Amino acid sequence: MSSPARPQPWKLWSTSLGLMALSEASLGATAEDTERRQAVPVTLAPTQVQGEHRPGYKRDVSDSVKFTAPLRETPKSVTIITETLMQERAASTLVDALRTTPGITFGAGEGGTPLGDRPFIRGFEASTDIMIDGIRDVGRMTHEAFNVEQIEIVKGPGSVYSGRGSTGGTINLVSKTPKQESYAAGSLSLGSDQLRRTTLDLNQYLPQQNLALRLNAMQHEADTPGRDQVEVSRWGLAPSIAFGVNTDTRATLSYYHMQTDDIPDQGHPVSAISGKPVKVDRDNSYGFAKRDFRKTSADLATLQLEHDVNDHLTLRNTTRQGRSMQDYLMSRPTFGADPASVNNELAGVVLRGAARGRNVVNNSLINQSDIFGKFHTGSIGHSYSAGLEFSRERIEVKNRYAPKNSETDPADLYHPNPKAPYAAVPRGNGQHEVTRHNNRALYVMDTLALHEQWDLNLGTRFDNYHVRDSAQSNRNNIWTYQAGLVFKPLPYGSLYLSYGTSFNPSGETAGQSGGADGAAGGRLISNLDPEKSRSLELGTKWDLLDERLALTAALFKTEKSNARTYDPISNEVTLDGEVEVKGFEMGASGHLNDRWEVMAGYTYLDARTVKYASGKNTRFDGNRAKFIAANSGSLWNTYLLTDRLKVGAGANYVGKRYTNDANSRSLDAYWRYDAMLAYRVNSNLDLQLNVLNLTDQTYYDASHVGMFAIVAPGRSAELAASLRF
Structure with a gap:
């Protein structure tokens, strides 16, 4: 507060x-x-009154060294979700944070397409475009927020910044690192639905040794609000140590571990008659609480070395070894295949025996070397960043579970019993499918100060990408580009025009996508060229009210003219498809006055599959892209009533989304409202009460090809006590 x-x-x-x-x-x-x-006149020395600085919602720079200008002068849309905002909104996961961000919607996993975070940015999937401290996070996991300082959402094609993918944008999770202060902090949250969450944040600064240490930890246990027999359980630990603090040569060693043990939930079946989720009690759960499970673990070890050659030149090298695993078995509630689906629905029968299982281990070794700084060539100033990236990724999928016949283990549509007896799931054949991704890349970014009012932003990247499994392989050498012209009519405002490209190679999501993703999925196909995307964006950014409030607006258009599609005659995957996304967005973040702070945004997306076929005689030309809402908006604001008491409230809107290529199935639009009350007891203790989904609205976060829909949490309340010494 x-x-x-x-x-x-x-x-x-x-x-x-x-x-x-x-x-x-x-x-x-x-x-x-x-x-x-x-x-004799007497001149007194000025008296300085210093206060405690508590960061709010507005950020002026990105954490990434690849952004060579302040955000106001960066010709690209960037949304930053700060730790303060996440705490005020009681967001404990990445999905919690992104759910309140306009322009981002979600898809659901299943068996071939794994469970985990599956966001869509500006009309394109970004599940494999999630970074941690600028380094790709290979495994599709459920990301926690306990060790996250802020979330940076970079929008539009950005392969120059992050390599393959990045068609709609990227999400970068900035980790907490050791600070130059000593403190002990922690929180305890108790709430409805058996919520028990504790966090710990310890930091020790030793200035004489130029050393700082930090430890973040978390444990979380809860039922899912509004859902029957759906539980989440996780814990995490993140120690880090920084050497050479305040010296020219620094090193930071960090480790991250998190593991979960949940009961997965595939929500409600979608009606074969209306094309929407069936109208049943929200808490209806169609799984088997004593059989279904999902266990995951993630381990990241990172070493970062940094040396200041002089005031204008810095070298950095980052090495990360990562391993993630998820193992699950879950029930999928559907009415079966047409035309039997209609008969089953009319009879009030849900099929849940089609058990979906997955066991996958992701290993990665990634090294990035960066050089960044400033120099002049004549009257032109340069702020630059250049680097090399080498990565090796290995995805091993184990066939541990054999899918069951979908006609077994039926459930009553209106009165399902999650504790009902169930038939055993046969074991798989034990075979392993291993996919390897190797990449070498070179990139250069530069912001040229041509004039006091004019900047030119340029960037290029070369990727040598190779993916292979036991049967086939594909190799690509790809250049991508970024260019932007920035005009600054006043010191606190800018106008920009930018162009960017990205590429999606065959095999990009091999081991991470299934057959239900269709031709658009990034499965490995030998000798298939990459998809290429390009985007044009016109925008403006202003820092008003003594530069305490940031206002942004942008018009954009992204085209993928060689999208993967099926040939309507041969049924082979070709690059004859076309996808187009046109849109507009605007946002505000920061202080309206000393006591009133706001984070707001609106996004309009016209996302269409201009040319696409899913097989013989099944064309969907001109249809809207699935999972994408045309309109979405968000508002969160807080007001400091007294020196100790703060109130906050917000609303989110997500418009109608289609959930299949035929646009015959959909999720309705919804509004959600949240509120917060925070009280500072003293300098060491804060109390905060959150009520989420105030109206107890039943809405759906995501779907998977329109067969079932994931139920979003119902109303919940939680009280958090935060201590700091």
């Missing part, structure tokens, strides 16, 4: 001693002394 500026104790003591000395001198002074002082 923000608080007014408070003087530091030593400032108060020094001011008090000074006033006492002046008083004593005045009492003992003679009339002659008084006249002499009145005749």
